[in-house]
Amino acid sequence: MADHTTTAGHGAPHGSHGDEGDSRRDFLVLSTLTVGAVGAGLAAWPFIDTMNPSKDVLALASTEVDLSPISEGQSITVIWRGKPVFIRKRTPGEIAEAKKSLGGDKDPQADDKRTKKPEWLVVVGICTHLGCIPLGQRTGDPKGDYNGWFCPCHGSMYDTSGRIRVGPAPRNLDVPPYEFTGDTAIRIG
Amino acid sequence: MSSEFKNPVIRWIDHRLPVFTMMEHSAVTYPTPKNLNYWWNFGSLAGIVLVVMILSGIFLAMNYTPHTSLAFDSVERIMRDVNYGWLLRYLHMNGASMFFVVVYIHIFRGMYYGSYKDPRELLWIIGVLIFLTMMATAFVGYTLPWGQMSFWGATVITNLFSVVPIVGDYIVQWLWGGFSVDNPTLNRFFALHYLLPFVIFALVALHLVALHQHKSNNPTGVEIKGDRDTIPFHPYYTVKDAFGLGVFLLIYLGFTFFAPNFFGEPDNYVAANPLVTPAHIVPEWYFLPFYAMLRSVPDNFIDAWGILPIIISAKAAGVCIMFGSIILLMFLPWLDTSKVRSANFRPVYKWAFWLFLFNYILLGYIGGQPPEGAMLTIGRVSTFWYFFHLLVVVPFLGKYERTLPLPESISAAVMAKESK
Ligand code: HEM
Numbered sequence: 001m002a003d004h005t006t007t008a009g010h011g012a013p014h015g016s017h018g019d020e021g022d023s024r025r026d027f028l029v030l031s032t033l034t035v036g037a038v039g040a041g042l043a044a045w046p047f048i049d050t051m052n053p054s055k056d057v058l059a060l061a062s063t064e065v066d067l068s069p070i071s072e073g074q075s076i077t078v079i080w081r082g083k084p085v086f087i088r089k090r091t092p093g094e095i096a097e098a099k100k101s102l103g104g105d106k107d108p109q110a111d112d113k114r115t116k117k118p119e120w121l122v123v124v125g126i127c128t129h130l131g132c133i134p135l136g137q138r139t140g141d142p143k144g145d146y147n148g149w150f151c152p153c154h155g156s157m158y159d160t161s162g163r164i165r166v167g168p169a170p171r172n173l174d175v176p177p178y179e180f181t182g183d184t185a186i187r188i189g
Numbered sequence: 190m191s192s193e194f195k196n197p198v199i200r201w202i203d204h205r206l207p208v209f210t211m212m213e214h215s216a217v218t219y220p221t222p223k224n225l226n227y228w229w230n231f232g233s234l235a236g237i238v239l240v241v242m243i244l245s246g247i248f249l250a251m252n253y254t255p256h257t258s259l260a261f262d263s264v265e266r267i268m269r270d271v272n273y274g275w276l277l278r279y280l281h282m283n284g285a286s287m288f289f290v291v292v293y294i295h296i297f298r299g300m301y302y303g304s305y306k307d308p309r310e311l312l313w314i315i316g317v318l319i320f321l322t323m324m325a326t327a328f329v330g331y332t333l334p335w336g337q338m339s340f341w342g343a344t345v346i347t348n349l350f351s352v353v354p355i356v357g358d359y360i361v362q363w364l365w366g367g368f369s370v371d372n373p374t375l376n377r378f379f380a381l382h383y384l385l386p387f388v389i390f391a392l393v394a395l396h397l398v399a400l401h402q403h404k405s406n407n408p409t410g411v412e413i414k415g416d417r418d419t420i421p422f423h424p425y426y427t428v429k430d431a432f433g434l435g436v437f438l439l440i441y442l443g444f445t446f447f448a449p450n451f452f453g454e455p456d457n458y459v460a461a462n463p464l465v466t467p468a469h470i471v472p473e474w475y476f477l478p479f480y481a482m483l484r485s486v487p488d489n490f491i492d493a494w495g496i497l498p499i500i501i502s503a504k505a506a507g508v509c510i511m512f513g514s515i516i517l518l519m520f521l522p523w524l525d526t527s528k529v530r531s532a533n534f535r536p537v538y539k540w541a542f543w544l545f546l547f548n549y550i551l552l553g554y555i556g557g558q559p560p561e562g563a564m565l566t567i568g569r570v571s572t573f574w575y576f577f578h579l580l581v582v583v584p585f586l587g588k589y590e591r592t593l594p595l596p597e598s599i600s601a602a603v604m605a606k607e608s609k
Pocket residue numbers: 239242243244245246247248249250253264278281282285288323326327328330331332333334382383385386387389
């Protein structure tokens with residue numbers, strides 16, 4: 001557009017004057033466009049932001065769990081932010097197994113970085129690959145080669161610390177933020 | 190032009206709003222190559238299926254409730270209590286499958302006859318955009334009945350976006366409107382599922398504008414050179430399309446009435462349960478080739494020799510390959526440099542084409558199998574071949590293939606065939 005007016009300007013009798021007018025006009029056009037674009041961007045944000053988690057969704061962000069009914073070797077699943085959280089009271093064998101190594105090569109991490117008390121493992125029960133729920137919570141479920149969890153979707157296997165060992169998942173099972181509110185009670189979130 | 194209409198009302202309207210002239214130009218007098226075969230039926234079929242989908246969908250929407258606690262039951266209510274609700278739903282469900290059958294044939298027709306070449310590049314690209322929008326529509330639509338496959342399909346596919354560097358997890362949360370696929374997700378998917386078919390409709394309109402600019406390609410791939418090469422669309426192709434429609438409806442309604450769940454997954458008749466993943470998550474059949482590509486990538490594939498500064502995870506690479514496979518189709522007009530359009534005159538490309546088609550179907554089969562052992566290996570080879578065909582075979586043949594002599598014109602080709 002600027003090119004177009006410049007050529008027209010040159011064709012006109014008052015040439016140099018036209019050039020000056022053009023650069024002033026270019027400036028006005030550019031600044032109008034810029035302000036317009038910024039304004040459109042600002043106006044678009046509320047629309048985009050309505051799609052983000054709303055206040056009521058955020059308000060349900062923490063969950064309290066009583067751990068006393070869980071016996072050794074047992075797992076329960078609780079819901080936190082609409083996601084399953086696996087809580088397992090590990091056997092001494094499972095703890096020893098978890099402490100033996102840093103897990104696989106993909107996401108090595110010491111077991112005590114992933115737990116607050118060695119017998120309690122608390123992890124988000126969502127496969128870090130594409131979000132399926134790994135099996136291994138119920139007796140009789142396949143637990144994979146590392147005695148932790150097995151994801152049926154694309155075959156990821158997690159160990160007794162919830163660390164990724166085999167399969168396409170890139171990361172260990174996430175440890176949610178939680179704290180012990182008593183000897184056998186936690187608050188997640 | 191407007192004076193051609195005999196009816197005075199039509200003439201009056203057309204003088205002010207030339208819709209009748211437009212219709213006359215595009216569906217009556219429209220000069221069409223006289224040698225089109227039945228593979229040219231699938232464009233108009235796709236248009237008709239789109240209309241069927243929009244109509245059945247709107248009536249379904251009158252009885253559907255987009256809420257996690259009601260959606261599944263509202264679909265069951267449509268099936269059991271709403272008058273002819275079962276018919277609407279089965280038409281819509283099987284219509285989606287038929288839509289993809291028809292469009293797949295339409296796309297491969299274009300690949301065989303080189304319909305994407307100059308000057309029809311934009312026509313082709315708009316087509317690929319329609320295909321992409323169709324996939325988005327079908328994906329969000331499949332979430333609506335809120336069965337197990339709806340829920341887990343939505344979870345797996347939205348999670349693909351987490352591979353975007355840095356902001357990936359925020360994008361996924363934004364798509365969900367929460368921390369998992371939940372009510373906000375279902376609500377927005379319904380809104381999008383209502384919107385996208387109309388976006389497709391607009392794209393189809395552009396597709397037709399581009400088509401009518403340079404007219405249809407034809408089995409010889411030789412451009413129209415004069416009036417002797419064409420016949421008016423009406424009555425010749427209106428009749429042929431109507432016949433094709435009849436055959437198509439026999440198949441479509443055959444499934445709808447006699448095997449309505451043939452394409453479906455039994456798991457989707459189980460209400461969504463966020464705590465239990467079904468043993469095998471499989472997408473609808475039309476997504477399977479892409480699903481196979483997604484899962485075929487070995488760990489750290491991009492950095493096979495361990496020398497790159499960044500390591501792209503198998504997940505990210507799989508996602509790139511899957512989306513890349515579709516984006517690449519848009520570049521086909523420039524990857525294929527052969528001046529000859531139709532594979533009928535390209536003895537080597539013809540075989541490459543059939544191999545590509547076979548490979549694509551094979552990918553679809555692999556996509557439905559658990560990714561283990563031989564299936565995984567075949568899936569990898571097939572994925573490789575998909576890209577090798579488009580990126581190496583097609584440009585290579587464009588340069589070195591010895592093509593057969595082309596007929597003088599469409600009518601010359603037709604005459605030669607007659608005299609045989
Ligand atoms: C491009 C065209 C369309 C395609 C490919 C498409 C695809 C689909 C698919 C695959 C389903 C899931 C069917 C099932 O398994 O139950 C579905 C459901 C649904 N669609 Fe569409 N659709 C299209 C257009 C529309 C339109 C225009 C509407 C109107 C608002 C609509 C409304 C619905 C409703 C309410 C459902 C849920 C009820 C059900 O599951 O049967 N669709 N759609």
